[in-house]
Amino acid sequence: MAKLQVAIDLLSTKEALELAAKVAPYVDIIELGTPLIKSEGLAVIKAMKAAHPDKLVFADFKTADTGELEAGMAFGAGADLVTILGSVDDATIIGAVKAAKEHGKGVVVDTIGVKDRVKRAQEVSKLGVEFVELHAGLDEQALPGYSIQVLIDEAKRAGVPVSIAGGVNLKTIAAVKQAGVAVAVAGGAIYGAADPAAAAKELRAAFDAA
């Protein structure tokens, strides 16, 4: 069953916990964004898991080296999933997968900045990762001409479990689900909404209906 993930790109544990309390009933995975983890450290992971033990907590580390060490840090703090960059050496991903197996948790490979996301997704899927994030980051989304359709087309071709992150919103979430994703990630469409709970509820309904 496809899952819905909220990405929390806020900067304090207090704000993140307040947002999560509002939207948790409508999502399966709670992502702690890279800026949030850089701002608050491992403590935000511990606090989120304590507040939402029934949800999957996703630590968006975007690790580039020392995969086993950093993944172990995330899992030790309570994360269920951690991201490793797809652009780095396979050794980093293999190390993170080793830590995941030891903790009974999972690794997600983030393809941000990767030129051929589909090819890399197929390669790293052989390394034991949970799924691969087809990701256009916030800076890439701000470039002229960006369209999430690129990621939707890639998801249809991937043939391996993927998520899509890069501007999922109420207008696009049905097409994202229909592309066969394992997970749809919505950040700004939820935390940037005037009423995040209502936005998450609407996204959940559209996601489930698609």
Ligand SMILES: O=C([C@H](O)CO)[C@H](O)[C@H](O)COP(=O)(O)O
């Ligand atoms: O991972 C993300 C980004 O790199 C900043 O941490 C975002 O959470 C991801 O792109 C999803 O956010 P939206 O594009 O706002 O949905």
